[in-house]
Amino acid sequence: MAAPVETFFLDQDAQGTLQAQIQQMIAEAILSGRLPRGEKLPSTRRLSTHLGVSRITVTLAYTELQANDYLTSKGRSGFYVSENAPEPPSFKLRSRGEDKVDWGRTIGTNFTGGSTPTKPPDWRRMKYPFIYGQADPTLFDHNSWRLCALRALGQKDHPAMMRDYYDQDDPQLIEFITRHILPRRGILARPEEILITLGAQNALWLTAQVLLTQRRTAAIEDPCYYSLRDILTQSRCHLVKIPVDRGGLAPDALPEGTDVIYTTPSHQSPTTATMPLERRKVLLKRARELEAVVVEDDYDFEMSFLNPPSPALKSLDREGRVIYVGSFSKSLFPGLRLGYLVGSEPFIREARALRSVVLRHPPGLIQRTVAYFLSLGHYDALIRRIGAAYHQRRDVMNTAIEDTGLTIAGRGVFGGSAFWMRAPDDIDTRELADRLMAKDVVIEPGAPFFGSSTPPRNFYRIAYSSIPAVRIPKGISLIGEEIAAMRQTGAK
Amino acid sequence: MAAPVETFFLDQDAQGTLQAQIQQMIAEAILSGRLPRGEKLPSTRRLSTHLGVSRITVTLAYTELQANDYLTSKGRSGFYVSENAPEPPSFKLRSRGEDKVDWGRTIGTNFTGGSTPTKPPDWRRMKYPFIYGQADPTLFDHNSWRLCALRALGQKDHPAMMRDYYDQDDPQLIEFITRHILPRRGILARPEEILITLGAQNALWLTAQVLLTQRRTAAIEDPCYYSLRDILTQSRCHLVKIPVDRGGLAPDALPEGTDVIYTTPSHQSPTTATMPLERRKVLLKRARELEAVVVEDDYDFEMSFLNPPSPALKSLDREGRVIYVGSFSKSLFPGLRLGYLVGSEPFIREARALRSVVLRHPPGLIQRTVAYFLSLGHYDALIRRIGAAYHQRRDVMNTAIEDTGLTIAGRGVFGGSAFWMRAPDDIDTRELADRLMAKDVVIEPGAPFFGSSTPPRNFYRIAYSSIPAVRIPKGISLIGEEIAAMRQTGAK
Numbered sequence: 016m017a018a019p020v021e022t023f024f025l026d027q028d029a030q031g032t033l034q035a036q037i038q039q040m041i042a043e044a045i046l047s048g049r050l051p052r053g054e055k056l057p058s059t060r061r062l063s064t065h066l067g068v069s070r071i072t073v074t075l076a077y078t079e080l081q082a083n084d085y086l087t088s089k090g091r092s093g094f095y096v097s098e099n100a101p102e103p104p105s106f107k108l109r110s111r112g113e114d115k116v117d118w119g120r121t122i123g124t125n126f127t128g129g130s131t132p133t134k135p136p137d138w139r140r141m142k143y144p145f146i147y148g149q150a151d152p153t154l155f156d157h158n159s160w161r162l163c164a165l166r167a168l169g170q171k172d173h174p175a176m177m178r179d180y181y182d183q184d185d186p187q188l189i190e191f192i193t194r195h196i197l198p199r200r201g202i203l204a205r206p207e208e209i210l211i212t213l214g215a216q217n218a219l220w221l222t223a224q225v226l227l228t229q230r231r232t233a234a235i236e237d238p239c240y241y242s243l244r245d246i247l248t249q250s251r252c253h254l255v256k257i258p259v260d261r262g263g264l265a266p267d268a269l270p271e272g273t274d275v276i277y278t279t280p281s282h283q284s285p286t287t288a289t290m291p292l293e294r295r296k297v298l299l300k301r302a303r304e305l306e307a308v309v310v311e312d313d314y315d316f317e318m319s320f321l322n323p324p325s326p327a328l329k330s331l332d333r334e335g336r337v338i339y340v341g342s343f344s345k346s347l348f349p350g351l352r353l354g355y356l357v358g359s360e361p362f363i364r365e366a367r368a369l370r371s372v373v374l375r376h377p378p379g380l381i382q383r384t385v386a387y388f389l390s391l392g393h394y395d396a397l398i399r400r401i402g403a404a405y406h407q408r409r410d411v412m413n414t415a416i417e418d419t420g421l422t423i424a425g426r427g428v429f430g431g432s433a434f435w436m437r438a439p440d441d442i443d444t445r446e447l448a449d450r451l452m453a454k455d456v457v458i459e460p461g462a463p464f465f466g467s468s469t470p471p472r473n474f475y476r477i478a479y480s481s482i483p484a485v486r487i488p489k490g491i492s493l494i495g496e497e498i499a500a501m502r503q504t505g506a507k
Numbered sequence: 508m509a510a511p512v513e514t515f516f517l518d519q520d521a522q523g524t525l526q527a528q529i530q531q532m533i534a535e536a537i538l539s540g541r542l543p544r545g546e547k548l549p550s551t552r553r554l555s556t557h558l559g560v561s562r563i564t565v566t567l568a569y570t571e572l573q574a575n576d577y578l579t580s581k582g583r584s585g586f587y588v589s590e591n592a593p594e595p596p597s598f599k600l601r602s603r604g605e606d607k608v609d610w611g612r613t614i615g616t617n618f619t620g621g622s623t624p625t626k627p628p629d630w631r632r633m634k635y636p637f638i639y640g641q642a643d644p645t646l647f648d649h650n651s652w653r654l655c656a657l658r659a660l661g662q663k664d665h666p667a668m669m670r671d672y673y674d675q676d677d678p679q680l681i682e683f684i685t686r687h688i689l690p691r692r693g694i695l696a697r698p699e700e701i702l703i704t705l706g707a708q709n710a711l712w713l714t715a716q717v718l719l720t721q722r723r724t725a726a727i728e729d730p731c732y733y734s735l736r737d738i739l740t741q742s743r744c745h746l747v748k749i750p751v752d753r754g755g756l757a758p759d760a761l762p763e764g765t766d767v768i769y770t771t772p773s774h775q776s777p778t779t780a781t782m783p784l785e786r787r788k789v790l791l792k793r794a795r796e797l798e799a800v801v802v803e804d805d806y807d808f809e810m811s812f813l814n815p816p817s818p819a820l821k822s823l824d825r826e827g828r829v830i831y832v833g834s835f836s837k838s839l840f841p842g843l844r845l846g847y848l849v850g851s852e853p854f855i856r857e858a859r860a861l862r863s864v865v866l867r868h869p870p871g872l873i874q875r876t877v878a879y880f881l882s883l884g885h886y887d888a889l890i891r892r893i894g895a896a897y898h899q900r901r902d903v904m905n906t907a908i909e910d911t912g913l914t915i916a917g918r919g920v921f922g923g924s925a926f927w928m929r930a931p932d933d934i935d936t937r938e939l940a941d942r943l944m945a946k947d948v949v950i951e952p953g954a955p956f957f958g959s960s961t962p963p964r965n966f967y968r969i970a971y972s973s974i975p976a977v978r979i980p981k982g983i984s985l986i987g988e989e990i991a992a993m994r995q996t997g998a999k
Contacts (some may be wrong), residue, residue, distance in 0.1 A: 019887070022690035024818050049686055050773060065815070112825030118853035121766075121800055123720040126860035139666070152666050161660045164872075168653045174631070177642050179841035194541055198514035213705070213866040228615040245864055254791065259665060308613055326516050328584050333604030349671035350871040361610035368618035372737055373712050373865065374705040378873050379842040380656075395511065479629075 017055035017093075018044075020065045033068050037076035043099050043278075045085055056086065056094040072183060129245035131462045135452060138481075141453040143490030145477035147433050150348035154404050156397050160347075163387035167380055176379040182371040185382035186212040191389040192341075192355055199329025200316065203341060204357050210366050213377050215314055215342035215354040219245050221366045222275070222310050222338055222356070227252035231274040236264050238464035238474075240284045240312070243277060256466055259283055261425075265292035266298040273307050280328045282315045285464050285476050286425040286435045295328050302336055308362075309337045317346045319429035320402030335359035343385060345432070346398055353377060353385055405432060408479035408487060415488040419495035424474060433478035435461075438498055441505055444475040456493050508523055508545035508586075510536075512557045525560050531569035537577055537592050539569070543738050548578065548586040621737035624955045627944060630973075634947035635982030637969035639925050642840035645975075646896050648889050654837075655879035659872055668871040674863040676703040677874035683881040684833075684847055692808065693822025694831065702858050705869050707806055707834035707846040712738050713858045714767070714802050714830055719744035723766040728756050730956035730966075732776045732804070735769060748958055751775055753917075755782035758790040765799050772820045774807045777956050777968050778917040778927045787820050800854075801829045809838045812894030812902075827851035835877060837924070838890055843867060845877055894940035897924060898978060900971035907980040911987035916966060925970035927953075930990055933997055936967040939989060948985050 023044075025036050044050040056062070059077060063070040077094050080086040087097045138144045167176065175185075189206045197204055212218040220244075227233055227250045235244060237256035247254055252275075257268045263283045269276060278298070280290035290298070302309050326475045329339040335358070340353035356366055370376070388394050412434065416423060425435035438444055444460040451458055462475025482490065515536075517528050536542040548554070551569060555562040569586050572578040579589045613711040630636045659668065667677075681698045689696055704710040711734075719725055719742045727736060729748035739746055744767075749760045755775045761768060770790070772782035782790070794801050803820045828852070830954035848858055862868070880886050904926065908915060917927035930936055936952040943950055953966025974982065 019687070019691065021815065022687075024693040024822065044690075044804060048694070112827075114851050115795075115829035116827050117798070117849060118851060121718065121798075122854065122857055123718050123723055124716060124857075126717070126857050126864060129860065129864065131863075139670075142688075149671060150669050152669055155664065155665075155669065157665055161657075164656065164660050165653075170649065173647075173649055174644050175842075177644055177647065177840035177842050178631075179641060179836075195511070195514070198536075198541055199511070201516040203541070213870075217866040224616060225618065226613065226615050231615055242864070249864060255886075274615075276974075306609070306613075308608060322512065330516065335604075335606035335608050344671075348669035350667075350669045352867060352870045359606050359610060362614065365614050365616075365618050368621065369937060370616060371623075372621065372708075372734070372741060374709040375844060378705075378870060380843045381870050381872065400925050461773060 017057060020057040020061045022049075023057070023062060023065065025066060028308050034072050034076045034079070036357050037062075037068070037073060037185070038079055041076070041080055042083075042085055045096055047487055050096050052098050052100055053098045055092075056096070057085060058093055108168075119291050126249065127241075129248070130466070131242045131245050132460075135457060138457045141457050142451075143486055143493065144457045144481045145459075145479070145490060146457045146481050147476055147478035148345065148349060149481045150345075151401075151404075151481050154397075154401050155348065156393055156400070159391070159393040160314075160384070160388060161392065163393065164380070164384045166387050167383035172383055173440070176383060178379070179375065182367050182376065184209075184376065185379060185386055187386040187390070188382045193388055195389060196341065197357065200313065200324075200339075200341075201326030201360045202357060202407075205360075208357055208363055210356045210363050210370065211377050211382060212354045212356055212370070213374065214342050214344050214349075214352040215312065216242060216246075217370075218340045218342070218354045218356045219243055219277075219310070219312065219353075221369055222340070223247055223250040223252075224369055225362065225365045226275045226308065226310075232270075232272050232408070233271055233275045233277060234273045234307075235277045235466070236279065236283060237287055237466060238461070238470075239277070239465045239466070240279075243312070244466050247277075249347050254466070259286055259288060261288055262294050263288045264298070264299040266294065269301050269305065269307075273305050276302060276307055276309045277312065278309060278328070279312045279314065281313050281324060282427050282429065282431050283425075284312070284314060284435070285461065287427040287431050287433065288425055289325065290328075291430050292325065297332055299331060299336065303334065307336075308436055311337050312340045314340070314342060314347055315427075315431050316429075317398045318402065318405060318431050320406045321430045321458055322428060329357065338362060346394070346401070347385070347388070351381065351385070353381055402430065405430060405479060408482070408484045411484045411487045412477075412479050412491065414490035419491050421491065421495055421498075432480040433476050436475050436477060438473040438475060438500060442498055442501055445472065447475065447494075447501060450501070451494060451497050454493050454497070456490055456497075458494065509549060510542055512549040512553045514541075514767050515549070515554060515557065517558060522768050524710045526564050526568045526571070527587075529558070529560070529565060530556075530571055533568070533572055534575075534577055537588055542588050542863065544588050544590050544592055546588045547584075547961050548588070550585055604613055615757045618741065619732075621740070622958075623734045624952075627949060630949045633944075633949050635978055635985065636949045636973045637951075637971070637982060638949045638973050639951055639968055639970035640837065640841060641973045642837075643893075643896075643973050646890070647895050648885055651883070651885040652876070652880060655883065655885065656872070656876045658879050659875035662898050664875055668875060670871070671867065674859050674868065676701075676868065677871060677878055679882070680874045680878040683878055686839055687881060688833065689849065692805065692816075692831075692833075693818030694849060697851050698851075700855055702848045702855050702862065703869050703874060704848055704862065705845040705866065706836050706841075707804065707832050708734060708738075709844075709862075710832045710834070710846045711735055711769075711804065712800070713861055714832070715739055715742040715744075717857045718767045718800065718802075718853065724762075725767045725769060726761055726765045726799075727769045727958070728771065728775060729958060730772075730777055730953070730962075731958070733955045736805070736958050739769075744956070748898070751778055753779060753780055754786050755780045756790070758786065758793040760768055761793050761797065761799075763797070765797050768794060768799055768801045769804065770801060770820070771804045771806065773805050773816060774919050774921065774923055775917075776804070776806065777925070777953065779919040779923050779925065780917055781817065781920050783821075784817065787823055790820070791823060791828065795826065799828075802832060804832045806832070806834055807837055807919075808921075809890045810894065810897060810919075810923050812898045813922045814920060816921050819851065830854060838886070838893070839877070839880070843873065843877070845873055892920065896976075897922060897971060900974070900976045903976045904969075904971050904983065905980045907983035910980075911983050913983065913987055913990075924972040925968050928965060928967050928969055930965040931994060932965050934990055934993055935964040937964065939967065939986075939993060942993070943986060944988050946985050946989070948982055948989075950986065 338358035830850035
């Protein structure tokens with residue numbers, strides 16, 4: 016493919032003859048890596064017309080570049096970037112001028128520096144990836160997914176995919192969530208009470224923007240999902256941390272003045288605790304006293320393969336006090352970016368208006384594909400298949416952990432996809448994770464879950480959502496060995 | 508398909524016998540529309556196991572419901588919702604309890620009530636849709652698009668689609684933007700200087716969050732894109748309006764203290780003015796004096812079928828002072844939701860961190876599909892096809908407007924997709940639009956583009972992006988007739 020003629024512009028401020036300017040323009044494109052070796056250049060006729068210069072000027076420039084070995088000529092077929100052309104720098108392109116903006120002053124609000132840790136980018140190549148929250152491609156029903164996407168891409172649906180939804184959602188997806196997904200959680204909702212979001216993260220973010228200000232107080236679980244803490248920190252609200260025990264968040268610890276309570280009752284993140292029914296009722300009562308609303312992140316309910324999940328907290332709510340956050344990221348895959356909010360209409364209306372300003376709407380193709388995947392029953396089948404695999408992996412992992420003598424700090428009674436682990440007090444699991452990485456083992460250090468400058472350093476999370484059962488025993492024993500090795504070094 | 512057993516829960520607070528509770532639960536599901544007529548119920552065995560009650564209790568409940576004509580029994584095949592079952596209310600589901608939250612107090616920030624107008628939802632059924640910014644399905648290369656999506660959905664790419672990108676973008680898409688799209692605008696950028704966004708709207712929103720605070724001043728064009736004004740109003744910055752003339756924004760009018768300048772130099776929105784090169788240089792000089800940054804919304808550059816587009820303002824920038832906003836929504840379709848930001852690395856880093864908190868990343872499938880569409884050359888072909896069609900429609904429209912004696916207030920010298928029109932001073936184009944709607948004609952009133960409580964009311968926009976050429980003359984003459992009719996009524 017020839018480099019498109021439209022990609023060539025003469026520098027408006029350039030000095031020198033036209034011929035020199037053309038040579039410079041092309042050389043710069045080669046040096047910057049924009050024109051790779053072997054690429055065909057526009058014909059002298061096309062380039063001269065495009066630039067508005069005489070054809071002889073372009074020809075002279077090309078010939079000069081050929082003499083310098085930037086270009087080669089292949090007879091009548093034209094000019095190509097020479098195989099001997101200077102190699103573009105692999106590290107950094109030449110910048111066009113020097114940045115003269117004082118970005119430290121110009122940036123009004125900093126968003127970098129949150130507490131959300133980065134995951135090892137090459138974890139998929141690791142042999143023992145106890146990584147959390149990533150889908151296992153071997154369990155996914157790729158074929159049905161592709162067929163659903165194909166159907167959504169079909170001639171019949173295409174106009175609906177192309178259009179700007181403004182602030183609407185795909186009615187087919189909304190209908191299936193209303194009729195199929197929410198009833199399993201004991202929730203009855205009207206379409207006006209549901210908003211499709213770009214994943215649960217986006218849903219949580221929307222709640223914070225609508226409900227919180229600098230003068231308001233949010234209560235979060237401690238420990239909790241670090242990205243939620245980043246969202247709330249950025250909202251600049253007052254933040255109180257409520258300790259978590261075996262029954263999840265303790266409602267009695269919610270202080271006066273709390274406006275919004277963020278909780279994960281079904282499956283506390285990261286400790287996996289499930290809140291008992293009695294405590295849920297106490298929580299709702301406490302929220303009523305405080306005139307607070309509760310945001311329920313029901314992030315892992317489909318992975319209830321041991322016991323049927325308890326109904327959502329939202330199902331007990333008779334006052335519109337609970338805002339429910341659901342997601343397809345865990346059950347389908349995280350790259351999908353699709354979740355939803357369920358709440359009272361005045362709240363959903365504001366969240367919808369905000370979503371519309373921020374991003375208008377989640378892409379139609381994604382919404383429709385998921386709608387088909389749900390309505391054709393593939394979703395239920397997938398959940399069952401994932402559940403069966405997780406069940407087996409969990410059993411293997413349980414046994415391996417027992418055999419190795421590691422300590423489980425929390426395991427979901429319904430199932431879930433991970434164990435919350437406690438290493439001996441003198442082990443820093445950040446260091447443990449780094450050392451294990453060298454042995455192809457991925458674990459997640461627990462410190463980032465605690466919103467403290469001096470968090471406990473000996474917790475960690477290991478998930479079975481991305482590791483085949485057969486690899487689990489060896490992986491667990493490597494963790495055990497590494498902990499033992501660290502303790503020995505420490506004891507010296 | 509039988510209703511899944513998991514969708515049934517007994518109300519935790521319910522009174523009465525178990526059998527009555529089960530009857531109530533099922534009747535409620537039917538009355539609420541959750542169980543439609545003809546739907547199969549779970550077997551008595553499955554439901555009793557699920558609820559943890561005796562099978563005879565469930566059987567008695569079913570039998571009772573059958574007597575009440577909620578259910579019918581089809582011998583051994585089980586129970587179904589009766590065709591005579593009560594009809595669910597079509598207007599509103601029964602709500603579970605009354606909303607007791609004072610949402611007026613609970614909502615911390617209101618996002619509804621912006622100035623972005625809603626478009627007529629049924630415009631596609633209209634015969635003369637001079638609507639702006641919507642793709643024409645008859646021009647789109649649906650087949651190639653589908654093939655690209657298919658490829659992105661293939662076994663090879665699927666793991667990449669499934670994964671959580673965290674704060675990354677699809678490297679293939681970034682590479683094509685760097686090598687193929689930006690050079691046409693005279694822009695040289697490294698991957699670290701590019702961020703993929705959920706459309707141009709999302710890109711503009713990100714710039715406002717990163718660059719503006721309550722103590723900062725943004726300059727916008729007057730008139731300008733209303734959604735941009737909504738974004739800036741929500742950021743609570745100080746907003747100054749700079750008048751637009753035939754050369755676009757007037758740099759001399761930028762007051763001291765301006766921090767960020769929002770502009771559409773290639774194709775002013777909505778007046779279609781193109782900023783001349785000399786003025787662009789003056790604008791950059793003025794920005795330097797003010798130590799301000801410029802956000803360039805290059806929203807329509809592909810639609811340059813009359814003349815080659817002038818290079819972007821960003822291409823003249825030697826100081827990192829210009830942040831460039833690009834989009835595929837106009838050239839592909841708005842439902843796609845894909846755009847990008849180009850700017851200095853410190854800025855892109857903050858925008859990326861914010862994007863990550865708000866929504867993590869645009870869906871992988873969308874990014875990869877567009878990457879294929881670009882790299883296989885379909886995009887260029889599509890732009891040419893759309894350009895040719897728009898060119899023809901524009902010519903037809905020009906003639907029709909002249910014949911009808913309507914007044915053009917602005918038409919892009921490069922092409923574009925719309926005319927900015929001026930009706931006689933005494934015509935309110937909001938009323939004109941409403942009256943035309945009854946005649947199957949969609950036009951866009953101009954008032955929302957002006958950020959004033961007393962905007963000029965006689966401007967309107969008519970686009971040729973969604974109307975076939977053959978319909979244009981009649982549509983234009985209907986506009987002319989309606990204006991004449993309104994003037995006559997006014998003159999009475």
